[in-house]
Amino acid sequence: MTLKVRDEDDILADNLRFHLAQGVDFFVVTDNGSTDSTPAILERFQDAGIAHVTSEPSEDFHDRGREWVTRMAREAATDHGADWVVHGDADEFWWPLDGTLRETLERVSPDYGAAIGARAEFVARPPAPGHWSERLTIRERRALLRPKIAHRADPHAVLLHRGGHDVAFVDAGQTLRSGLRPPGRAVLRGVRDEAGSGGGEPVPAPSFDVRILHFPVRSLEQFRQRVDAALLHDPGRGPRARLKERYEAEGAEGLYADLYLDDDAVARGIEEGRLVPDTRLRDFLAACPDPLAAQPAPAPSPPELPADALQRERDELERDAMEALARHARLIEARLGDDEDADARLLRELEEVKADKRRESKKARRRRQRIRKLQRKLERQGEALRRERMRPGNRARRAVGRLLGRGRDSS
DSSP states (O other), X not given: OEEEESSOTTTHHHHHHHHHHTTOOOEEEEEOOOOSSHHHHHHHHHHTTSXXXXXXXXXXXHHHHHHHHHHHHHHHHHTSOOSEEEEEOTTEEEEESSSOHHHHHHTSOTTOOEEEEEEEEBOOOOOOSSXXXXXXXXXXXXXXXXXXXXXXXXXXXXXXXXXXXXXXXOOTTOOHHHHTOOOOXXXXXXXXXXXXXXXXXXXXXXXXXXXXXXXXXXXXXXXXXXXXXXXXXXXXXXXXXXXXXXXXXXXXXXXXXXXXOOHHHHHHHHHHTSEEEOOHHHXXXXXXXXXTSSSOOOOOOOOOOOHHHHHHHHHHHHHHHHHHHHHHHHHHHHHHHHHHHHHHHHHHHHHHHHHHHHHHHHHHHHXXXXXXXXXXXXXXXXXXXXXXXXXXXXXXXXXXXXXXXXXXXXX
């Protein structure tokens, strides 16, 4: 499992303990400049030989995040002997419907190179004491978030997003674009053989019996750290700019109050079928042994569902995963359309600026022409005045005037 973490000490050890009990062998972790006890937790697991940690305190999270997860995926394949790579986050728990995560991945047919994990979010609750897993036991029924991916280990893996949502396998000598190129329109090609039909993307299994349980908001203090980290990498526009404005006006308390659901809101959500109680992770986590103990206890067996309940969850999860993929595809298309609209808008603005410049240039040329005409007129008038002064009669009158002026001065 790969993890990219920052200030996750309230949940990180639970995450590692849970996934070890689910059959994960090793963790490849990138720590993005944690300032809490996260580095100390990671050091203990690294000293125990079950994690490899790289420190990346860079603030270029948005620009370098994809580079980090790609590096971790490749290290898992080349340095740590992985056969599957699961891309997780500290606040995500890959919950299998039947058996362990390891057993679920082993059941994936060799025909498929990836597995899509649909994510269901647990709702935030009012501030209260106690462990986060004891307080957060209500989740959304549907897995509406963008899914995460697990894939067969490959030294040429390229993660397409810093969140570990998509992956491609790009052989040496290929570019990412050439590895993913589609066959092309029939009018522009002959029959293309399979080797030239792309194939850089590992084909995901049509079903995967894992629901990712997501706990993004666990307490007021953790929420404050999350907002601070988000604003640290603030590009100064879009949602983070609005978040910063609200954060400065309302503080973490005001923002958190808008996020959590009180008991009445939870009851309404359950009655309407939008929310469901789910205490399975809480109960299983409490039974997970400490992997760093001198003699760790054996991992507990995950709870078994009755056959009818298991099939119902499989059907629900399969639909959620496919709907999330369809939503993701539409979002990409919309963003591409937005980008095209933005490009067209910028081109229009550029043309308007050029037109304004041309108009101003014409005005400037007319002003310069007017100034030159006035200068020539002034030069002509000055020349005429000089000629008038040089006429013989004008010179005599000026001489007499000067004589008369001296006479008046001497008298």
